[in-house]
Amino acid sequence: MTPALALGRFIALERPDDFEAWRDAARACLMAGLTPDAVSWAGDLFAGESGAPPPLSDASQPRVSRAFLQLAQMAILHSEPQRFELLYRLLWRLQRDTRLLQDRADPQIRRIEALAREVRRDIHKMRAFVRFRTAEDAEGERFVAWFEPEHHILRRNAAFFVNRFATMRWSILTPRGSLHWDGETLQEGPPAQRGDAPQDDPAEALWRDYYASTFNPARLKIGAMLKEMPRKYWKNMPETALIPQLVAGARARELAMVDAGADLFADEQRPASLGAIADALQACRRCPIGCNGTRAVAGEGPRNAALMIVGEQPGDVEESEGRPFVGPAGRVLMEHLEHAGIDRARTYVTNAVKHFKFEQRGKRRLHKTPTAKEIDICRFWLDGERGLVKPKLILALGASAVRGVLGKTASLEALRDTPHTLDGGAELWVTNHPSYLLRLQDGQRHEAEQRFAADLARVAKRL
Amino acid sequence: MDRHAIAYRLKILADAAKYDASCASSGTAKRNSKGGKGIGSTEGMGICHAYAPDGRCISLLKILLTNHCIFDCHYCINRKSSNVERARFTPQEVADLTLSFYRRNYIEGLFLSSGIVKGSNHTMEQLVETARILREEYDFRGYIHLKAIPEADRELLDAAGRLADRVSINVELPTETGLSRLAPDKSAPQIEQAMGGLKQAIAEAQDAKKRFRSAPHFAPAGQSTQMIVGADGASDVAIIGRASGLYRLHGLRRVYYSAFSPIPDASAVLPLKRPPLIREHRLYQSDWLIRFYGYGAEEVQGAAEADGMLPLDIDPKLAWALRFRDRFPVDVNRAPREALLRVPGLGVKAVDALLAARRHRTVRLEDLARLTVSVAKLRPFIVAADWRPTALTDRADLKALLSPSSQEQLELFAA
Numbered sequence: 001m002t003p004a005l006a007l008g009r010f011i012a013l014e015r016p017d018d019f020e021a022w023r024d025a026a027r028a029c030l031m032a033g034l035t036p037d038a039v040s041w042a043g044d045l046f047a048g049e050s051g052a053p054p055p056l057s058d059a060s061q062p063r064v065s066r067a068f069l070q071l072a073q074m075a076i077l078h079s080e081p082q083r084f085e086l087l088y089r090l091l092w093r094l095q096r097d098t099r100l101l102q103d104r105a106d107p108q109i110r111r112i113e114a115l116a117r118e119v120r121r122d123i124h125k126m127r128a129f130v131r132f133r134t135a136e137d138a139e140g141e142r143f144v145a146w147f148e149p150e151h152h153i154l155r156r157n158a159a160f161f162v163n164r165f166a167t168m169r170w171s172i173l174t175p176r177g178s179l180h181w182d183g184e185t186l187q188e189g190p191p192a193q194r195g196d197a198p199q200d201d202p203a204e205a206l207w208r209d210y211y212a213s214t215f216n217p218a219r220l221k222i223g224a225m226l227k228e229m230p231r232k233y234w235k236n237m238p239e240t241a242l243i244p245q246l247v248a249g250a251r252a253r254e255l256a257m258v259d260a261g262a263d264l265f266a267d268e269q270r271p272a273s274l275g276a277i278a279d280a281l282q283a284c285r286r287c288p289i290g291c292n293g294t295r296a297v298a299g300e301g302p303r304n305a306a307l308m309i310v311g312e313q314p315g316d317v318e319e320s321e322g323r324p325f326v327g328p329a330g331r332v333l334m335e336h337l338e339h340a341g342i343d344r345a346r347t348y349v350t351n352a353v354k355h356f357k358f359e360q361r362g363k364r365r366l367h368k369t370p371t372a373k374e375i376d377i378c379r380f381w382l383d384g385e386r387g388l389v390k391p392k393l394i395l396a397l398g399a400s401a402v403r404g405v406l407g408k409t410a411s412l413e414a415l416r417d418t419p420h421t422l423d424g425g426a427e428l429w430v431t432n433h434p435s436y437l438l439r440l441q442d443g444q445r446h447e448a449e450q451r452f453a454a455d456l457a458r459v460a461k462r463l
Numbered sequence: 464m465d466r467h468a469i470a471y472r473l474k475i476l477a478d479a480a481k482y483d484a485s486c487a488s489s490g491t492a493k494r495n496s497k498g499g500k501g502i503g504s505t506e507g508m509g510i511c512h513a514y515a516p517d518g519r520c521i522s523l524l525k526i527l528l529t530n531h532c533i534f535d536c537h538y539c540i541n542r543k544s545s546n547v548e549r550a551r552f553t554p555q556e557v558a559d560l561t562l563s564f565y566r567r568n569y570i571e572g573l574f575l576s577s578g579i580v581k582g583s584n585h586t587m588e589q590l591v592e593t594a595r596i597l598r599e600e601y602d603f604r605g606y607i608h609l610k611a612i613p614e615a616d617r618e619l620l621d622a623a624g625r626l627a628d629r630v631s632i633n634v635e636l637p638t639e640t641g642l643s644r645l646a647p648d649k650s651a652p653q654i655e656q657a658m659g660g661l662k663q664a665i666a667e668a669q670d671a672k673k674r675f676r677s678a679p680h681f682a683p684a685g686q687s688t689q690m691i692v693g694a695d696g697a698s699d700v701a702i703i704g705r706a707s708g709l710y711r712l713h714g715l716r717r718v719y720y721s722a723f724s725p726i727p728d729a730s731a732v733l734p735l736k737r738p739p740l741i742r743e744h745r746l747y748q749s750d751w752l753i754r755f756y757g758y759g760a761e762e763v764q765g766a767a768e769a770d771g772m773l774p775l776d777i778d779p780k781l782a783w784a785l786r787f788r789d790r791f792p793v794d795v796n797r798a799p800r801e802a803l804l805r806v807p808g809l810g811v812k813a814v815d816a817l818l819a820a821r822r823h824r825t826v827r828l829e830d831l832a833r834l835t836v837s838v839a840k841l842r843p844f845i846v847a848a849d850w851r852p853t854a855l856t857d858r859a860d861l862k863a864l865l866s867p868s869s870q871e872q873l874e875l876f877a878a
Contacts, residue, residue, distance in 0.1 A: 099822075099823070100823070102819040102820070102822060102823060103819070103820050103822075103823040103824065104816035104817075104819055104820045104833075104834060105816075105820040105823075105824065105826070105830035105831075105833050105834055106820075106823075107833065110833050124508075124510070127510050128510045128511055128512050128513075129512070129513075130568050131567060131568060131569070132566065132567040132568050133567070134567075143566060143567070145568070160504075160506075162497070163495035163496065163497060163504045164495065164496060164502075164503060164504040165496070165502060165566070165568075166495065166496040166497045166498075166499070166502070167496060167499065167500065167501065167502055168502065168566060201567065203563050203564065203567055203569075204567075205470065206469065206470055206473060206560070206563070206564075207564060207567070207569050209470050209473055209474050209477075210473055210477050210524065210526075210564075211513065211515065211521065212474075213473070213474045213475075213477035213478045213481070214477045214478075214480070214481045214515060214521060214525060215481070215515040215516055215517055216481050216482070216515075216517045216519075217517075219517045219518075219722070219740055220516055220517060221516070221517055221518030221519075221740075222516055222518070223518070224514070224518025224519075225514040225515065225516055225517075225518050228511065228514050228520065229513065229514040237513065239513055240513075243516055246515075246516050247516050250516065371544075371546050372543070372544030372545075372546075373544070373545075373546050376544075403544075408535060408544075408647065409535050409543055409544050
């Protein structure tokens with residue numbers, strides 16, 4: 001052995017992520033017979049010569065497996081200062097035991113694998129968390145991102161961004177260096193600072209809206225979020241500023257949703273008489289219509305009526321008089337009932353919704369259709385009436401009445417013309433609401449009235 | 464046309480779409496935008512570009528074209544009878560929004576679904592048109608996942624498959640009775656038939672691809688589906704059975720489970736109490752056991768309790784091991800891969816590492832410690848060179864010894 005070898009070698013790599021240079025130097029060291037302890041890869045003080053050593057005269061070409069090369073290419077990008085030395089130690093051992101790498105329980109291999117894993121994760125997170133902002137330069141629009149990688153992965157990740165954004169002009173700035181793509185060639189630049197990148201982007205407000213809206217407050221899992229998106233990345237991602245307020249508001253939003261779905265009638269007894277329903281209705285504030293200050297209009301008719309007619313809701317006249325079906329549509333109905341031979345005095349008439357929903361237009365109160373939710377809430381009262389009157393037949397006028405009776409939206413046309421047996425044995429018949437007839441023009445109206453009359457005639461026959 | 468600003472509608476239509484669990488962007492054909500006039504690439508592995516505080520990955524722009532819907536499915540926030548605010552996007556607006564986000568590296572692509580407006584065919588045409596604008600007019604090479612409407616014509620579903628990386632049809636509920644009760648407008652046979660059609664088209668395209676390099680793609684990332692858990696009375700055993708049937712019959716890539724969660728303006732038919740989120744997690748674990756660990760569906764079902772539910776306090780693999788203790792202990796130095804995969808605490812990666820390592824050494828507990836997260840959990844179920852569990856495997860209180868102590872979630876944002 002020459003004295004120089006006894007003193008060892010100091011190898012400095014120009015770039016921290018230069019795998020090729022490390023491999024050439026490592027090969028030379030192996031061929032020179034240098035043990036891992038005789039080579040220094042770090043920049044510390046080390047007695048000896050620097051640069052690659054000459055090979056021993058009888059040295060053979062070192063051989064390593066593809067698996068080692070892949071592992072080393074990743075691990076070498078780690079910011080761990082000892083990575084070059086760790087890799088050389090493993091390389092040295094591999095020359096004596098080529099299958100060593102398969103032994104995943106070996107502590108040294110585990111260590112290097114851990115480095116490679118952390119680098120892979122950093123590469124992946126950079127692809128995920130880089131956020132471009134637009135800027136204008138002499139040639140037009142350029143997309144610029146500021147990112148702070150933990151390891152030396154910038155160059156390694158260049159191909160990904162080139163492949164994906166080939167037709168864009170973009171720059172990625174990092175504290176370790178920068179990349180610039182002009183649509184055709186990639187250039188490397190010096191380390192940059194956060195201030196070199198644009199501070200805002202017009203699309204970020206939309207992106208934050210999306211982020212907040214796609215979050216489901218009913219299933220908060222902060223741990224799962226932090227595991228994959230640790231806080232260290234947050235400062236360069238526009239959406240993360242929202243997280244504290246989203247988390248803080250989540251529980252309240254969920255409770256509000258559960259509240260909205262709660263049984264509104266949990267505190268209400270099944271009413272014992274029609275009079276009790278009429279009284280309780282006046283105090284019902286369970287939906288917005290009940291809260292609009294109008295008077296509730298209860299059903300009307302004998303308790304033992306064989307026929308129950310269900311309309312939609314009281315109108316302007318009904319609300320003023322406090323009785324159902326006394327307005328224009330009510331008059332149309334009464335005419336037809338009489339014609340069909342149905343006695344109103346022996347019929348129970350009521351509505352799916354008991355308060356008047358309207359829109360104020362000047363001095364007039366214009367009818368507004370109740371929502372399905374409002375009809376569903378008011379079903380409690382309709383069910384109460386049905387339970388007490390126990391009609392043999394129910395005639396539902398229009399879609400709202402059908403929803404009130406069935407509890408689900410159904411097509412009028414599909415249900416019309418034939419009876420449907422309801423739970424409890426009553427027979428349901430369906431026809432238009434008389435106000436529909438009022439809205440039609442002469443020709444159409446005549447036809448619709450004939451159908452309406454025929455529907456009523458069929459019901460009269462079943463009585 | 465909808466006059467509201469894009470941002471206003473985006474909030475409504477993203478909110479309306481978030482109950483679809485899938486956000487995967489993996490497993491499609493590799494593409495890049497070099498040499499094109501457009502933009503985008505796909506790698507084998509999808510990328511999660513952000514995570515929401517609900518722990519879910521945000522990989523795709525997941526929105527509805529519209530939340531108007533003529534259907535009245537009780538579990539759905541967008542059902543006809545719901546009072547939510549309605550909005551719609553045009554295909555062009557969705558395409559532009561997708562590109563705007565994609566260029567800034569916010570997303571991998573688009574996951575587009577829609578409420579049913581006018582009719583199934585009209586709705587499907589709009590979905591296909593959005594994908595067509597992206598692919599043909601903008602030469603977009605990123606990921607597209609389209610929801611397929613099972614009632615739509617076969618030609619439209621085929622068009623969707625040719626443009627998208629993945630198509631999916633939701634079975635919605637694990638049982639047919641549940642579906643007819645909660646989704647009166649949907650039909651289970653129709654859903655299955657559409658899935659069968661997609662399976663066939665995917666298989667044909669793969670076959671053609673083997674013979675002609677230029678053969679057109681058809682949903683290269685396959686098809687997936689979603690089931691709502693806890694909205695009807697279906698047990699875990701029923702759900703696992705249904706899922707494994709779907710994997711077998713229709714070659715699905717994934718079955719997603721979505722624990723029914725409270726929605727604004729919920730229908731009165733639904734249970735008020737949500738199922739525990741952990742139930743969804745246990746179902747995913749059972750799914751993993753079937754897909755990656757070589758368990759049969761009936762074996763995983765064997766881990767369930769008498770009421771047909773998987774235990775919530777321990778994972779199904781441990782539950783299975785505790786029930787079938789005669790299969791243990793397993794000798795880590797001799798047992799075949801299949802037996803090692805059944806050991807609670809040994810994952811696929813650990814088993815592969817163990818198989819490689821034991822060619823070089825006789826495996827001891829300390830070696831296992833380097834390969835796995837926790838040896839303590841393993842010990843009752845294994846034999847190593849320096850370890851034999853003796854009576855441990857048969858102890859009656861073994862479950863208590865191995866169950867994780869209940870942990871309160873940390874309050875991160877508490878003042």
